[in-house]
Amino acid sequence: METNLTFQYDRQAVRIDRKRIKLPKIGWVKMFQELRFEGKILRVTLSKTETHRWFGSITVDTGTPNVPRDTRGLPVVGIDVGINSLATLDTGKHYDNPRPLKHYERKLAREQRKLSRKKFLSNNWYKQKEKVAKIHDKIACIRNDAHHQATTEIVNMETSAIGIETLKVTNMLKNRKLAKALSDSALGGFLSKLKSKAEALGIPIIEVPQFFASSKTCSSCGYVKDELSLSERTYHCDWCDTKIDRDQNAAINLKNLAVGYTES
Ligand SMILES: [Zn+2]
Structure with missing residues (x-):
C-alpha cells in the first residue's frame, strides 16, 4: 500500500490494552485485532495511505532472533x-x-x-x-x-x-x-x-x-x-x-x- 505520511512513537509514549491503543494527543483508539505476538513493544508506526486511511504497525521484540538454521537433509x-x-x-x-x-x-x-x-x-x-x-x-x-x-x-x-x-x-x-x-x-x-x-x-x-x-x-x-x-x-x-x-x-x-x- 502506498503511504504518504508516517509517525513513529517510542514505546514509552504508547499503551496497549487488548484491542485498544493509547496514542499521545489522540487518546484511546480501537484496534482491529489484538496484538498477535508477546514481547517487548519497541515502537509504533502510524501511516496514512493515499486513500486517507490510517494504519498502525507495532514492532514487537519476541526475544527469538531470526538465526539461520542448519537445514541440511531437510526436505x-x-x-x-x-x-x-x-x-x-x-x-x-x-x-x-x-x-x-x-x-x-x-x-x-x-x-x-x-x-x-x-x-x-x-x-x-x-x-x-x-x-x-x-x-x-x-x-x-x-x-x-x-x-x-x-x-x-x-x-x-x-x-x-x-x-x-x-x-x-x-x-x-x-x-x-x-x-x-x-x-x-x-x-x-x-x-x-x-x-x-x-x-x-x-x-x-x-x-x-x-x-x-x-x-x-x-x-x-x-x-x-x-x-x-x-x-x-x-x-x-x-x-x-x-x-x-x-x-x-x-x-x-x-x-x-x-x-x-x-x-x-
Ligand atoms: Zn503421467
Whole structure:
C-alpha cells in the first residue's frame, strides 16, 4: 500500500490494552485485532495511505532472533500460488484465500463499472473514485494479512529450500483484466514476503521460470499436456493415468525442479 505520511512513537509514549491503543494527543483508539505476538513493544508506526486511511504497525521484540538454521537433509518444499486458493504445497496442504476476499472483489468490479459511467472529473466521479479506492485498500489488507500468516507458517516448517514459480512481469503489465491483475499482484505480495522471511532464516528460494509448464506437466511421469483449462481442478494424465489435485501436481513439479537445483 502506498503511504504518504508516517509517525513513529517510542514505546514509552504508547499503551496497549487488548484491542485498544493509547496514542499521545489522540487518546484511546480501537484496534482491529489484538496484538498477535508477546514481547517487548519497541515502537509504533502510524501511516496514512493515499486513500486517507490510517494504519498502525507495532514492532514487537519476541526475544527469538531470526538465526539461520542448519537445514541440511531437510526436505525441499514446492509451492504453487494460484487464483482459486492462495497457495498449495507439494504435500497437498492448501492455504485458502480468506472468505471475504471474493465478496470484495465482486464489489470492486461493480463499483468500478459504476465509476466508468460517471462523468469524468465530476463531483460524483470523485465520490465514486474514493469508494473504489477504499475497496482496493480493503482487499489489499485482507490479502496482506493472509500472506503474512501463510508465509510465516511455511518458513517455520522444517525445510531446506523452497521452489516456487517466478512472476511474469511483462505479462502482468500487459494484462488489463481485473481478475488476472489481482492474482498477479497477489503472487507478487506473497513472493516478496516469503523471500524476506526465508532469507532471514537462511532458506534458499528457487524461482522456477514460468516457461516451465508446472501445471501441464505430470508430476509422476513427466508427460506434458497440450491443454489444461482453468476449470480442470484435477490433473488427469493421459499417459500414466495419474489423477491428482491440479495445484498439488504443480507444486510437486516445482519441488522436483528445486531439488535438482539444490543438488547441482
Ligand atoms: Zn503421467
